[in-house]
Amino acid sequence: MEKKEYQLGDVVQMKKPHPCGTNEMEIIRMGMDIRIKCVGCKHSVLVPRTKFESKLKKILRSNAVTEEESS
Ligand SMILES: [Zn+2]
Numbered sequence: 001m002e003k004k005e006y007q008l009g010d011v012v013q014m015k016k017p018h019p020c021g022t023n024e025m026e027i028i029r030m031g032m033d034i035r036i037k038c039v040g041c042k043h044s045v046l047v048p049r050t051k052f053e054s055k056l057k058k059i060l061r062s063n064a065v066t067e068e069e070s071s
Contacts, residue, residue, distance in 0.1 A: 004056055009063030011039065014055050018043070024060060 006012060010027050017023035022040025029035035034052045037044040047055070 004053060004059070006056070006059055007063060010059055011061040012036070012059050013057045015057045016055070 006027060008027055008030050012025050012027065013023050014025060018025070018038045018040060020038060020041040020043070022038055024039040025036040026039055027034060028037045028044060029046075033046050033048050035044055035046045036052070
């Protein structure tokens with residue numbers, strides 16, 4: 001099982017796409033609850049962390065700056 005590591009600014013894919021058809025959500029707030037914003041329609045939702053993790057499919061893009069860069 002892949003470990004899910006996410007942080008603020010990451011773009012993630014959920015198990016179910018947003019009603020607008022986009023399946024890319026950006027993490028815009030992290031705390032007890034996590035606020036994610038749909039990349040497609042800019043609609044944001046607040047979900048409890050546990051719920052977010054159970055619905056998270058994968059991390060598409062990480063905001064973190066990586067040492068290694070593939071060119
Ligand atoms: Zn949407």
